[in-house]
Amino acid sequence: xxxxxxxxxxxxxxEKEDVxxxxxxxxxxxxxxxxxxxxxxxxxxxxxxxxxxxDEQNEISGRYSWNFxxxxxxxxxxxxxxxxxxxxxxxxxLSEPNSNSGYALNFGKGTSLLVTP
Amino acid sequence: xxxxxxxxxxxxTKTGKRIMLECSxxxxxxxxxxxxxxxxxxxxxxxxSFDVKDINKGEISDGYSxxxxxxxxxxxxxxxxxxxQTALYFCATSLAGNTExxxxxxxxxxxx
Numbered sequence: 001x002x003x004x005x006x007x008x009x010x011x012x013x014x015e016k017e018d019v020x021x022x023x024x025x026x027x028x029x030x031x032x033x034x035x036x037x038x039x040x041x042x043x044x045x046x047x048x049x050x051x052x053x054x055d056e057q058n059e060i061s062g063r064y065s066w067n068f069x070x071x072x073x074x075x076x077x078x079x080x081x082x083x084x085x086x087x088x089x090x091x092x093x094l095s096e097p098n099s100n101s102g103y104a105l106n107f108g109k110g111t112s113l114l115v116t117p
Numbered sequence: 118x119x120x121x122x123x124x125x126x127x128x129x130t131k132t133g134k135r136i137m138l139e140c141s142x143x144x145x146x147x148x149x150x151x152x153x154x155x156x157x158x159x160x161x162x163x164x165x166s167f168d169v170k171d172i173n174k175g176e177i178s179d180g181y182s183x184x185x186x187x188x189x190x191x192x193x194x195x196x197x198x199x200x201x202q203t204a205l206y207f208c209a210t211s212l213a214g215n216t217e218x219x220x221x222x223x224x225x226x227x228x229x
Contacts, residue, residue, distance in 0.1 A: 009157070033215045045207065045220040052215070091159060095215055101162055101175055103214025104150055109159040 003027065004094050004108035012114045013082050021077045021111045023092030029053075033095040034068065034075045035105060040088040051075065082115045089113070120144045123208050123221035130198050130228055138193045138224050140208030149191040150218065151175075151183060154205040163206075166191055198228040 005024045013019045025034065036048040049059065051068050059066045063080045079086050089112045093105040121142045130136050140149065147168045152160040162175030164183040172185055180202060184192045195202055205225050209218040 035217060043205070043223050045209075045223075047217045047219070050217050097214065101165060102167065102173065104162050104165050104175065105160075105209075105218055106162075107152075107159040109157060 002108075003096075003106045004092050006090075006092055006108035006111045008111045009109070010112045010114070012116065015084060015115055015117050016081050017115075018078060018080050019082050019113065019115075021079075021090050021092075021113065023075045023077065023108060025073050025075065025092070025094045027073075027094060027096050029096045029098050031097060035093040035095065036066070036075075036077050037091045037093065037107075038088045039091065039110070045091075048077075079113075082113075084115050084117055087113060087115045119222065121208060121210055121219050121221040123206075123224050125224060126222060127225045128227070130226070132199055132228055134198050136195045136198055136226070138206055138208075138226070140191045140193070140221055141189050142191075142208075142210045142219075143189065144210050144212075144219060145188070146210040146212050146219075147188060148211045148214070149185070150209040150211075151181075151191070151193045152207045152209065153177065154207060154223075160207065163193065195226075195228075198226075200228045202226065203228050 003026050032053045034051045038046040065078045067076045089110045091110045092108045095103050124139045150165045151163040154160045166172045166185045169185050182194045208221040211218045
C-alpha cells in the first residue's frame with residue numbers, strides 16, 4: 001500500500017503565482033519523520049526540509065513554506081511567487097521507526113511542477 | 118568533490134549481462150541505501166545497509182544483489198540484466214534513521 005500519496009502528478013503555473021503541492025501520508029507510528037526533496041531537470045535530489053511528528057509548527061524558508069497537520073495526515077508544501085527555477089519534480093517522503101525498512105525513506109510518486117514565464 | 122559518488126553515471130548494457138553500480142561516500146555515515154527511480158513511480162528502495170555486516174532487502178530486491186565492502190562503499194549488482202531494469206539508480210547515505218538522506222548524482226542504466 002502506498003504510504004505517501006502525492007495526488008498531483010503535474011502542475012503548471014505562470015511565474016509569480018503561488019502553488020501548493022499536496023502530500024498525504026499513512027502511518028501507525030506515533031513518532032515519524034516527514035521530508036521534502038526537490039529534483040531539478042539536472043536530476044540530483046536536493047533535500048528541502050525534515051519535520052518530526054511532534055512538531056506541528058508551520059515552517060517558512062524564504063518563498064517556501066510547509067504546513068504539517070497531523071489531524072489530516074498531511075504535509076503540504078507551498079511556493080510563494082513561483083519562479084522558473086522552481087520547475088522540478090518534488091517528492092514527499094516518510095520515515096518510520098517500525099517500518100519493514102528500518103527508517104529508510106518511503107517516497108511518494110512525486111509532483112512535477114512547471115513554472116512558465 | 119561530491120559527498121556521495123556514483124559510478125558510472127550512465128551505462129548501456131545488453132540483456133543477460135552482469136553489471137555493477139558503485140557508490141562511495143565521504144560523509145562517514147553508517148547507513149547506506151540503493152533506490153531505483155522510474156517515471157511516475159517515485160523512488161523505490163532496493164537494498165539498505167546499517168553497517169558493513171548488516172544488509173537488508175528493500176521493497177524491490179528481486180534481480181539485484183549488493184555488497185558493502187567498507188563503511189564508505191556500497192555496490193549494487195544486476196546478475197543478469199533485463200530490459201525492465203532500465204531506470205535511474207540512486208545511492209544514498211544517512212547519519213541515522215531519522216535524519217535526511219544524502220543522494221548521489223544517480224546512474225542512468227539502460228538495458229537493451
